[in-house]
Amino acid sequence: QQQVKQSPQSLIVQKGGISIINCAYENTAFDYFPWYQQFPGKGPALLIAIRPDVSEKKEGRFTISFNKSAKQFSLHIMDSQPGDSATYFCAASETYKYIFGTGTRLKVLA
């Protein structure tokens, strides 16, 4: 049972473009929403995270937009670079565990 739905499955963006990845959740008890970035052969690494009492959080070129009423959140990557090519996972936390989305494979063309 997938409690966090992520889309799209894959994404191709031109260098300098905006990459947008969306996630939707069901459980209103989730209280922390991180995004993880994974490069081939490596484990996921925390990119940016948000709590549900905040509607937006920005760190450099990465922004999370959070819509609590719609139970949706999204990652925006501004000025996408080839080095951003990786798999991105959204997640939501509940007691002692994270529920992850199925991942989005992003490719940024040079």
Added chain:
Amino acid sequence: KAGVTQTPRYLIKTRGQQVTLSCSPISGHRSVSWYQQTPGQGLQFLFEYFSETQRNKGNFPGRFSGRQFSNSRSEMNVSTLELGDSALYLCASSLVGTATNEKLFFGSGTQLSVL
């Protein structure tokens, strides 16, 4: 500070065998959790340990088990391997594992192939 260390990096087993994977968390981290990663399924939660106690478990059959030692190192075991168990098994550590605002640090994983 060393990161999360998982051994071995690769494993090839045959159906019916059992396997043990090891995880050494970041020094000072007391929570260790395990995830199974497969293409198209993302990361599926297996279990979480804190101070040698399992606090949460995912929806996996009893063939999947784990434990944590007093030094916070953890092992997971899969018995009677099936082809569908082929996956990347990721270990993550955090300070106390209360999740909210707590960053998970992942190892590079153990790639298990079941033939």
